[in-house]
Amino acid sequence: MEKSSDILTKEQILIATEDTLRxxxxxxSSVTDVAKVLGVSHGTIYRHFKSKAELLEGVTEKWLNEKIIDPLTEICQDSSVLGIPHLKRYIQTLIELKQYYARDDEEMFGMYTRVTEQAADLIDQHIAHIVDQLADIIARGGITVDQPTQLARTLFYATTRFHHPAHAYEWKSPAIEREFSEVWMLLEKGIS
Amino acid sequence: MEKSSDILTKEQILIATEDTLRxxxxxxSSVTDVAKVLGVSHGTIYRHFKSKAELLEGVTEKWLNEKIIDPLTEICQDSSVLGIPHLKRYIQTLIELKQYYARDDEEMFGMYTRVTEQAADLIDQHIAHIVDQLADIIARGGITVDQPTQLARTLFYATTRFHHPAHAYEWKSPAIEREFSEVWMLLEKGIS
Incomplete structure (x- = not known):
């Protein structure tokens, strides 16, 4: 009766979950709703994800990787820009992506906001990924600093207001771009 | 029957509300609960506060002024320290106060966190107060800068992660103090 479960991958479950959430x-949305979409019993889903919370984390991780990390990886690998302008382009892209999805993908962004406070490991990993890429840009860009990772983390935290989902309600302010520029200018002076 | 309402001040209502919330x-807690504590009809409360939301804003404003602004005003007026060390002491006190109340006054801090997202005017005023005091410290401290208020705002926003209530869940991390120091060191280098 449940042959299909043998070949049902985590990826397929996550795609069906995202559809259901939207x-x-x-x-x-319940685990049963997702099972229905896939034509399997909810037990089949539970074999891969222990709870609705875990399923939501899975969808959030996939969403973060596709919408935020993939485009940032492209910026990180871009060799047409170096050093501080490269750092700025990376952080500005991070901010633009977050602000874009807060406006244009409210359902998924809302889920990501809630998961942020609950799934510490997932978010720690997401931040570590971004900090690693920033540290890579610092190390390759001829910025003289003892510990690239520490500077990377510091830049990430000092710009929190502009990319952390809890601040989405502040991003509607017409001053938000100018306020980021002012923070960035001070950080830039601190780096050089 | 309701003579007492004539002399019932906003302050008395706010004190009774805080008691009720705790x-x-x-x-x-409802407006009726507060009215009961004061021995008046809920109409009497509505003469001063149009809704429960307005009452909660009133309590939050009072709480912020007493718990955060009053001790910060003392730091601001302290003339035993000047310039960048004065700035640091002020911002560090802001952070310590927020982190202390997040731990030790959960009910009121939780209310403040929710009001932050809803009562833009109240929070804008609170931030303006802090930014004014920081600008005052900058102007008096011989820090050479064209626009003290802009630098003040920038320092406030760049340290958001350490004092904005949405980040209370991150303040439990043992690394939080070190992370603030790292951000502050970079900002300090940017100022001077």
Whole structure:
């Protein structure tokens, strides 16, 4: 009866979950709804994800990787720019992506916001990924600093207001771009 | 019957509201509960505060002024320290106060966190107050800068992660103090 479960991958479950969340909203979607979409029993889903919370984390991780990390990786690997301008382009892209999805993908962004406070490991990993890429840009860009990772983390934390999802309500302010520029200018002076 | 309402001040209502919130929690407290404590009808309360939301804002404003602004005003007026060390002491005190109340006054801090996202005017005023005091410290401290208020705002925003209530869940990390020091050191280098 449940042959399909043998070949049902985590990826397929996550895609079906994202569809379900977009259709019914996060609050009203259940593991059973996802199972129905896939034509399997909810037990099949539980074999891969132990709870609805774990399923939501899985979807958030996939969403973060595709929407935030993938485009940032491209910026990180771009060799047409170096040093501080490279750092600025990376952080500005991070900010633009977060602000774009807060506006244009409210359902998923809302889920990511809630997961941020609950799934510490997932978010720590996401931050570590970004900090590693920033440290890489620092090390390759001829910026003289003892510990590139420490500077990377510091830049990430000092710009929190502009990319952390808890501040999405502040991003509607018309001053937000100018305020980022002012913070960045001070940080830039601190680096050089 | 309601003579007492004539002399019932906003301050008395706010004190009774804070008592009620501490006893029943924010979610379960009603305007009627506050009226009962004061021995007046709820109409009497509504003459001063149009809704429960307005009452909560009033309590938050009073709480912020007493717990955060009053001790910061003392630091601001302290003339035993000047310039960048004065700035650092002020911002560090802001951070310590927020982190202290997040731990030790959860009910009121939780209310403040929710009001932060809803009562833009109240929070804008609170921030303006802090930014004014920082600008005052900058101007008096011989820090050469064209626009003290802009630098003040920038320092406030670049340290958001360490004092904005949405980040309270991150303040439990043992690394949080070191992370603030690292951010501050970079900002300090940017100022001088």
């Amino acid at each position: 259709r019914f909203g996060v609050a009203k | 006893r029943f929690g924010v979610a379960k």
